Amino acid sequence: MKRALLILSEGFEELEAVAPLDLLRRAGVETVAASTGTDLTVAGGRGMRLQADRMLDDCLAETFDILILPGGPGTDQLRQDTRVLDLVRRYYAAGTPIAAICAAPVLLADAGVAAGHVITSFPAREGELRPQVKSYLQDRVVVDGKVITSRGAGTAEEFALALIAYLLGSAAAETVRAQIVAR
Amino acid sequence: MKRALLILSEGFEELEAVAPLDLLRRAGVETVAASTGTDLTVAGGRGMRLQADRMLDDCLAETFDILILPGGPGTDQLRQDTRVLDLVRRYYAAGTPIAAICAAPVLLADAGVAAGHVITSFPAREGELRPQVKSYLQDRVVVDGKVITSRGAGTAEEFALALIAYLLGSAAAETVRAQIVAR
Numbered sequence: 001m002k003r004a005l006l007i008l009s010e011g012f013e014e015l016e017a018v019a020p021l022d023l024l025r026r027a028g029v030e031t032v033a034a035s036t037g038t039d040l041t042v043a044g045g046r047g048m049r050l051q052a053d054r055m056l057d058d059c060l061a062e063t064f065d066i067l068i069l070p071g072g073p074g075t076d077q078l079r080q081d082t083r084v085l086d087l088v089r090r091y092y093a094a095g096t097p098i099a100a101i102c103a104a105p106v107l108l109a110d111a112g113v114a115a116g117h118v119i120t121s122f123p124a125r126e127g128e129l130r131p132q133v134k135s136y137l138q139d140r141v142v143v144d145g146k147v148i149t150s151r152g153a154g155t156a157e158e159f160a161l162a163l164i165a166y167l168l169g170s171a172a173a174e175t176v177r178a179q180i181v182a183r
Numbered sequence: 184m185k186r187a188l189l190i191l192s193e194g195f196e197e198l199e200a201v202a203p204l205d206l207l208r209r210a211g212v213e214t215v216a217a218s219t220g221t222d223l224t225v226a227g228g229r230g231m232r233l234q235a236d237r238m239l240d241d242c243l244a245e246t247f248d249i250l251i252l253p254g255g256p257g258t259d260q261l262r263q264d265t266r267v268l269d270l271v272r273r274y275y276a277a278g279t280p281i282a283a284i285c286a287a288p289v290l291l292a293d294a295g296v297a298a299g300h301v302i303t304s305f306p307a308r309e310g311e312l313r314p315q316v317k318s319y320l321q322d323r324v325v326v327d328g329k330v331i332t333s334r335g336a337g338t339a340e341e342f343a344l345a346l347i348a349y350l351l352g353s354a355a356a357e358t359v360r361a362q363i364v365a366r
Contacts, residue, residue: 015340015363018201018231022336025229026324033231041234046208048201048216049234051224140364153205154340154365157198180198181306181323182337182366 002029002167005064007084008052009036011074013046016101019156020163022067025137026176027164034059036081043053045073056083065167067091071102071122071152078107090144097166100150101159105129108147116143122152146165185212185350189245190267191235192219194257197227199284202339203251205347209359210347216250217242219264228256231254239266248350250274252334254285254305261290268294275329280349282331284342291330301327305335340365 001005004024008017017033024031035042035052043049060083088111091098100108105121108114109132117161118135120142130136141148141162142153147164150159161182165173176182187207191200207214218225218235226232245268246267250270257332261267271294274281281289291297292315299317304326313319323330324345331349333342337341344365348356359365 013287014201016197018197021231022229046205048204051232051234113365152296152362152364154360154363157337157340177337179335181335 002065004029004031004061004066004068004163004167006031006033006034006068007036007056007072008042008050008070009074009078009081009084010043011045011072011077012042012070012152012155013072013102014046014048014050015133015153016070016072016159017044017050019162020070020099021178022156023160023176024164024167026179027168027172028051028066029164029167032059032064034086036078036084046183054083060087064096066097066099068163069100069104069107070098071100071104075103075106079110088113095146096127097146097148097161099159101156102148102152107176109133109147117147118142119147119149120151134165151153184249186246187214187249187251187346187350188211188242189214189216189253190219190239190261191216191225191233191253192257192261192267192332193226194228194255195225195235195253196255196285196339197229197231197311198335198336198339199253199255199342200227200233203253203282203343204275206340206343206359206363207347210351210355212347212350215242215247215329217284219261219267236315243270243319247279249280249282249346251346252290254287256281258286260291262293271296278329279304280329280331282333282342282346284333284339287337288332291356292316300330301325302332303329303334304332308342311350
């Protein structure tokens, strides 16, 4: 069974966390939401309080098949969290796929792993990111090697389906797509 | 300010609850997630534990501008909850809009308010619902007077945007659509 680690930090964008959690679990990927805070319960940017599965510190020694970074208004605060930047660097060095949506691709740049990649992000982050990456696209989801990026809450479902396709193949993604009546 | 009441019960479909909560709040609608259980924290069908804003019993005496029913594997259990069926009947009689997605349109039929309406639902519920409604459509979102229905987790974003358009007009929905980079 494939395993995914999803970072949940104060001010996360709710749909950007819940779409990967929901759809990857439907596809049979064990998806662990890990809290970066002091409590399992984490408040999202729109005030929803979601309970993480585990504390991030308890996940650092384990191996996952992908790291998923939701965006949201809490992203700029998350940039100060060296555990997360170190995790990105370590996963990248190990060849583990890293997925980031909305504002979260700035964490890839901060960790120093974005320079060689084609990426996208939330439109308002384009100006900041464009000089730091190999190429910036305005596509809804961009898969470039082990780095997968996407644009916002309205692309979260496509992002999640792309992660399923990446981990398990396109037939698995199509099964989930049909099950949820996605476009 | 418009106010929405969203029912959160054990086994709710996470995206079908979170998409309306997230997007209606972005549009400035005060959206209250109300727990039907014995605790504010409610577990969804894919294991996510979301904290409701209030207990349903504490919301029954208040007036809202719309009632929203997410679907999910918990829907059949929710059919036994007379508080919810009574609420649907009371809101319908008062002319308050009622929105149901996925399996939740069966609650409208159970409450006796679906017979005169054109509706849709999760595809697997079509056989059960078709004989009980005026007309059954396979559209992604159906707005028929005060009854708004939709199909599944993969239509939850369109459902939420339709609710914004219904409550606040299409310009408000287009603003949120652009903000989240939706299609």
